[in-house]
Amino acid sequence: MKTPTDFPEPTLIAVNGVNLEVFEAGRENAGNPIVLCHGWPELAYSWRHQIPALVDAGYHVIAPNQRGYGNSSSPTEVAQYDIEHLAGDLVALLDHYGYRDAAFVGHDWGAMVVWGLTLLHPERVAKIVNLSLPYQERGETPWIELLEMLLGGDYYFVHFNRQPGVAEAVLDENVFRFLRNLYRKNLPPQPPEPGMAMINLARAKEPLGEPVMPDSELAVFVSAFEKTGFTASINWYRNLDRNWHRLAAADPIIRHPALMIYGDRDVIPKFEKLADFVPNADIVSLDCGHWIQEEMPHETNRVILTWLAQETSG
Structure with a gap:
């Protein structure tokens, strides 16, 4: 059994007007692609x-x-993180490797991207595995507007949109503490506290x-976000209403x-x-919290x- 210390070396690949840092393994299994999409x-x-x-299973x-x-x-630019750009990156990645389609696996925001990719480019997706975040129904009200009505202005999705710059300033100052406090499991029951959860x-x-x-694995995340800060990744949240509009014309049923x-x-x-x-x-x-693939690998x-x-x- 290989360990996380065997994590692949990255390659920078130019796709869709950006460079993506890609970690590739199992090239000997070319022809059987699976794309893994992380969350936030x-x-x-x-x-x-x-x-x-x-890789051992032939992917x-x-x-x-x-x-x-x-x-x-x-x-x-905030709009560069909408679902068309994020899905477009994955389509261009398939093109780079010469694949018509692939299996896609997403967790959290990665799942949101995989659902959106499948709606916008159904022919490029063979099958879907999503963790944590289920399909999000596109109702009559844009998502942030809806969340604000249901959960209020302090809910972090809403806060990220209505008070740009405020949360990431706090997160950027406390990268280690934030990630250490976030990546937890078996949390004791707690009454909801006032304020914005991520800032808290x-x-x-x-x-x-x-x-x-x-700690040695947490350090990988801490090092990355100390370098980049959180603004770019939070910009994904700032496109939820834009995504709601972008998906208006898509057939909402996923048959994959x-x-x-x-x-x-x-x-x-x-x-x-x-x-x-x-x-x-x-x-x-599974009997776990949010970090499914890490809590119960x-x-x-x-x-x-x-x-x-x-x-x-089958």
């Missing part, structure tokens, strides 16, 4: 436990640091629960084979109508590989 505030390194298992693994992360390009985390002196990863993996203790709610929008979705729930690998094998043989 994550990196391709978030898939360190999955990459060796996928050509492509794991980019998406735009705004690590050594990938970080455009200054960045200022909290003591973390709750247990660490998701050892899909696997949705929930963490039973995740704060992100499960979507009761998933089958209405993703009729070929299988659903698995072996179980996550087993679930993903079993499902992929069934899909391939």
